Amino acid sequence: MNLRSLGLYGVLLIGVVVLAACSAPATQEPVAPAPTDVPVVATQAPAPAAKSPVPPTAVSKPATPAATTTAAKPALTCPPATPLAANAPVGARVNGQGISLDLYNRQLAQAQAAMVQNGGVDLKSAQGQEALKSLKQQVLDQMIDDVVVSQQAEREGIKVTNDQLNAQLADMIQLSGGVDKLNEYLTKNQLSLADLCSQIRSHMLGEAMLNRVTAALPTNVPQVHARHILIATAQQAQAVRQQLTQGKDFAELAKQYSVDEATKVNGGDLGWFPKGVMDPQFETVAFQLRASETSQVVQTQFGYHIIKVEEKQDSRPLPPELIQNARQQAFLAWLQAVRETLKIERLVTP
Structure with a gap:
């Protein structure tokens, strides 16, 4: 996912x-x-x-040079553009x-x-x-x-x-x-x-x-560093959210319950990202949270998420691939x- x-x-x-x-x-x-x-x-x-x-x-080839001379191939140039008839x-x-x-x-x-x-x-x-x-x-x-x-x-x-x-x-x-x-x-x-x-x-x-x-275009933009836990059902997501309120570690719960195979091994860590690269519903909530704050259950096309924002910066350099993007x-x-x-x-x- x-x-x-x-x-x-x-x-x-x-x-x-x-x-x-x-x-x-x-x-x-x-x-x-x-x-x-x-x-x-x-x-x-x-x-x-x-x-x-x-x-x-x-492309014409040059004539074969004499044994005692070395002839360079003539330069190839573009013909004049011909307009459509x-x-x-x-x-x-x-x-x-x-x-x-x-x-x-x-x-x-x-x-x-x-x-x-x-x-x-x-x-x-x-x-x-x-x-x-x-x-x-x-x-x-x-x-x-x-x-x-x-x-x-x-x-x-x-x-x-x-x-x-x-x-x-x-x-x-x-x-x-x-x-x-x-x-x-x-x-x-x-x-x-x-x-x-x-x-x-x-x-x-x-x-x-x-x-x-x-x-x-700016190359420094607001960004957040977030983690998430992706759950298939709303009921299970609420149960995991309840464990967080009881003091359980977010990263450990992500490793245990998240169905996002790409991030669960890192405790749900998504790294830094600006607006415009994540699912819109996910992104809206992530940018509304304060640093160290955890969201309620958020539904997207992928399932049910619990989001935790680790850090926020108002101006952070974009990586080259996102600048190109x-x-x-x-x-x-x-x-x-x-x-x-x-x-x-x-x-x-x-």
């Missing part, structure tokens, strides 16, 4: 091929470097890498900007293949059909969110220069083991060089917007608010 909320901060998973290399920030006008420590996460469930209607671009079929529009239907279909096919291969989903089953319906929605939503973020970045004066883009491409070539290895990856995944560069650009814009939106939550809230101000047309149905 895990009391901690499962709400994920999924902001902008732009594509699996850019996760390692894209750490440089986008450029704002006037140029002002953005922080570079923002992770890439998903707005919905992770979506596959976006692919362009253009067939995979073959005016008459191209679209799967969605964001404020009039079309999203390629061909791109959607190919991205969906890639995601579907991954779902079958990695998840063992039988698409002929009722469960498989439901999973496919959900996947179609996730893929389209991801593509829409990419456009939303790109449009907002443009409004904020954030852009990716060609030099920044090509620098990231060079990093990817090095990380992948060279031009030939990168070419193999692109061909295997039916991606063009233009597709890859588009993903890198989207990643960098998303990273810059994530930094912009979350710049003012908070940033992602804030970005999701911002993204949702922005979506509600835009005209979004979904032209394909799940």
Whole structure:
């Protein structure tokens, strides 16, 4: 049992091929470097890498050098971005900007293949059909969110220069083991060089917007250090609570009675936590208690709890994983608010 909320901060998973290399920030006008420590996460469930209607671009190899000379391979650079043709079929529009239907279909096919291969989903089953319906929605939503973020970045004066883009491409070539290895990856995944560069650009814009939106988030917040005893029934929980009133040790009773296997061995110790990570009913009571105070029986979706607050602090540093968590939550809230101000047309149905 895990009391901690499962709400994920999924902001902008732009594509699996850019996760390692894209750490440089986008450029704002006037140029002002953005922080570079923002992770890439998903707005919905992770979506596959976006692919362009253009067939995979073959990267030419240099001519064989003469025996007495050493020739370096020519630098690989991103081609100019090509706008969607005016008459191209679209799967969605964001404020009039079309999203390629061909791109959607190919991205969906890639995601579907991954779902079958990695998840063992039988698409002929009722469960498989439901999973496919959900996947179609996730893929389209991801593509829409990419456009939303790109449009907002443009409004904020954030852009990716060609030099920044090509620098990231060079990093990817090095990380992948060279031009030939990168070419193999692109061909295997039916991606063009233009597709890859588009993903890198989207990643960098998303990273810059994530930094912009979350710049003012606090890293020191009120926290409590608490223990709990989780009981399956209200009657037994009341009986354990009665033992506490008679002076029994909380930690020992947690070891004896708690059904939370993850914490009972430590006397029900949950450690320090801020608001927003525990079950809401549990959290409300925990933050209302004073230090050394024990609650009445509290019911949540997990069962019946008795909570004891060991310590409280009005300002305590968040651990790195919770800072990342908070940033992602804030970005999701911002993204949702922005979506509600835009005209979004979904032209394909799940």
